[in-house]
Amino acid sequence: MDRIQGIALFVRVVETGSFSKAASSLGITQPTATKHIAFLEKHLGSLLLHRSTRGVTPTEIGQIYYEKCKIISRELEDADNLAALLQSKIQGKLSISSSVGFGRRILTPLVLDFMSQHPQLQVHLSLDDNYVNLVEQGIDLAIRMGRLADSSLGSRYLGLNPWVLVASPAYLLQYGAPTKPNELSTHQALIYSSVQDNHRWHFSGSDGASVSIPVKGPLYSNNLSTLLAAAIANMGLAAIPWYVAHHSVKKGVLQPILTDWTLPSQEIHAVFSSPRLVPGKVSQCIDWLQGHFSGNWWEADEDHARQGEPITS
Numbered sequence: 001m002d003r004i005q006g007i008a009l010f011v012r013v014v015e016t017g018s019f020s021k022a023a024s025s026l027g028i029t030q031p032t033a034t035k036h037i038a039f040l041e042k043h044l045g046s047l048l049l050h051r052s053t054r055g056v057t058p059t060e061i062g063q064i065y066y067e068k069c070k071i072i073s074r075e076l077e078d079a080d081n082l083a084a085l086l087q088s089k090i091q092g093k094l095s096i097s098s099s100v101g102f103g104r105r106i107l108t109p110l111v112l113d114f115m116s117q118h119p120q121l122q123v124h125l126s127l128d129d130n131y132v133n134l135v136e137q138g139i140d141l142a143i144r145m146g147r148l149a150d151s152s153l154g155s156r157y158l159g160l161n162p163w164v165l166v167a168s169p170a171y172l173l174q175y176g177a178p179t180k181p182n183e184l185s186t187h188q189a190l191i192y193s194s195v196q197d198n199h200r201w202h203f204s205g206s207d208g209a210s211v212s213i214p215v216k217g218p219l220y221s222n223n224l225s226t227l228l229a230a231a232i233a234n235m236g237l238a239a240i241p242w243y244v245a246h247h248s249v250k251k252g253v254l255q256p257i258l259t260d261w262t263l264p265s266q267e268i269h270a271v272f273s274s275p276r277l278v279p280g281k282v283s284q285c286i287d288w289l290q291g292h293f294s295g296n297w298w299e300a301d302e303d304h305a306r307q308g309e310p311i312t313s
Contacts (some may be wrong), residue, residue: 004076006040007069010048014066017055026185041239057115068111091120092279097134097142102161103127106243106298107143109116114288123280129194129222134273140282143289154285159293160240163263165201166254171234177257181213187216188236190227201239203261228254239263243298250299268293 005026011034012022023033041048048062058066061065098107104127115121126132126139134142134153148155167177171188178184189196198220202212212230220226224244234255238245248254265279270286272278294302 006036008073008076009036010040011066011069011073012230013049013056013060014039015061017057019056019234021079025035046169090118090284092281093122093124094281094285095124095126095140096285097126097128097132097136097137099129099138099145100127101142101244102143102145102241103128110289110292115283134271139281140272141285144269144271144272147267148269148271152274153222154272154278156270156290158268158270158286159297161266162267162298163239163250163265164242164244164245164256165229165237165239165258165263166249167237168232168234168253169255171231172234172255172257177255178260181211181258181261184213184215184237186219187215189215190222190230190236191215191217191237192222192227192239193220194222202264203258205261241266241298246298 009026009028012025013019014208016022019033019037020030023030026033037049044065046061046065047059050057050059050063058077067209085195086096095212096107096111105123108125111123111125115123126137132139132141132142143158175187180185181201189201199216200212200214202210207257210263219227219230219235221230224240227238227240228248230236231240232248237257245254249256270280271284
């Protein structure tokens with residue numbers, strides 16, 4: 001037992017007049033309580049308590065020491081209460097990191113909604129397609145796509161990010177719509193260069209069959225908006241997330257193809273610096289986000305869907 005716990009024990013012994021009652025209130029045994037009070041008296045070089053068959057009472061020095069310890073205990077309790085209060089409130093600075101496309105189209109409107117409900121919160125939202133070290137850069141929360149590598153970071157699963165193969169009606173009118181994945185080799189592919197094995201598209205059929213098709217085309221880009229704009233401009237087929245394609249599909253400027261086959265979905269995770277002692281503002285922000293990624297979440301809010309129009313970054 002450390003000095004602070006020893007002080008708390010001494011205060012309880014004086015207030016209850018009993019080693020056994022004080023020990024019980026702190027979840028320790030009576031012999032342990034007796035041992036620690038004896039250690040405290042030895043450390044101070046003074047007798048603090050009179051022991052008798054009728055109970056325990058403080059000595060003159062013990063009474064003075066008790067009054068000081070009571071103040072210390074009260075201050076510690078106030079500090080604990082303040083820490084708990086601050087933990088429960090959503091206030092102060094919250095640093096969030098995300099990829100550029102997902103951050104601008106999906107995360108930004110959600111974060112703004114969250115901020116409107118918590119006016120004492122100051123958000124630092126950083127959008128970057130490069131890997132961000134949460135600890136080194138002081139990031140409280142990152143939203144990441146795909147399976148997570150084993151690490152010391154904490155994480156929570158938010159939902160799935162499905163992808164879709166699209167093309168413009170004009171492109172399909174000119175080149176024909178593929179009906180099977182193996183027909184893609186004769187088409188112009190608009191390729192997302194930020195994923196591994198980007199020169200192959202992987203599909204799963206309704207019967208469980210999986211195929212991997214090599215693709216090539218006139219455009220490689222690490223920017224999803226660029227691929228979206230190129231598909232709308234009749235330049236080829238694009239495999240992009242549904243949250244990017246949804247509004248254009250809804251307007252009819254893009255059309256899903258190979259709808260009997262599915263592209264791999266990405267897991268969406270909230271990642272934070274430590275799995276233990278997660279700040280309240282971080283856990284509550286994650287709770288808020290988690291409620292927005294079920295079902296066809298990319299089409300649930302028309303205002304958010306409008307973020308799917310081409311943007312400049």
